Amino acid sequence: MSTTPPLVRMRGVTKEYPGPVSALRGVDVDVDRGELLAVTGPSGSGKSTLLHILGTLDRPTSGSVTIAGHDIATLPDRSLSALRARHIGFVFQAFHLVPGAGALDNVCEGLRYSGLPHRRRRALAEAALRRVGLGDRMDHRPHELSGGQKQRVAVARAVAANPDLLLADEPTGALDTASGNAVLDLLLELNAGGTTIAVITHDREVADRLPRRLHIRDGRVVEDVPCTTTPAGAR
């Protein structure tokens, strides 16, 4: 049996918003290093809330969350930001690229809080863009890129610092099927290279391509389908 602790451990996590709204009602989830999982569920079921808590962008109302061995409840905000910069990358449906900046500058921007010197950040950003197949688009600004390419820049930005955990919120939601599949292929490839990835999606076809599926309803995990077969390219 493996003795390696999970990368993420959530126990009894709840989240209450003013209203009051119980967005999460006692979630227990472990994510091991090297996993690739889909988080699915109807709109309003708590997926984004879960992702925000996983990403340390928000704290739970109760329960415990440990990421890479750090208990996030006890970390002051400053240490939490450092943990996030060092261990977690984010990809969003709407890309969130800086409009006037080229692809390379956009990826460098994601390394701003890494504490690395400028030259090292540039080298990492270039390597990340090559990794996502955009080595020939370094200077293209977002409006000069297709939707799929924009999302690949966003993925490059998220993985440039080699995070332990990549969190993607509907990464294919704004893309046509072919571009969406290409982005998914890229995530599978990054996972094959060792990156742990959680993907929020309401798209059944996307979820079906991922080895583990966590289904949420009304703030609770109602299904956790582990990897039974290894999809081609996933490992």
Ligand code: ADP
């Ligand atoms: P999903 O991502 O599955 O659509 P969310 O996590 O965004 O679900 O939302 C879960 C529930 O929490 C919903 O009922 C939503 O309206 C509520 N909610 C989300 N964010 C807030 C907030 N900042 N303030 C109040 N209620 C919120």
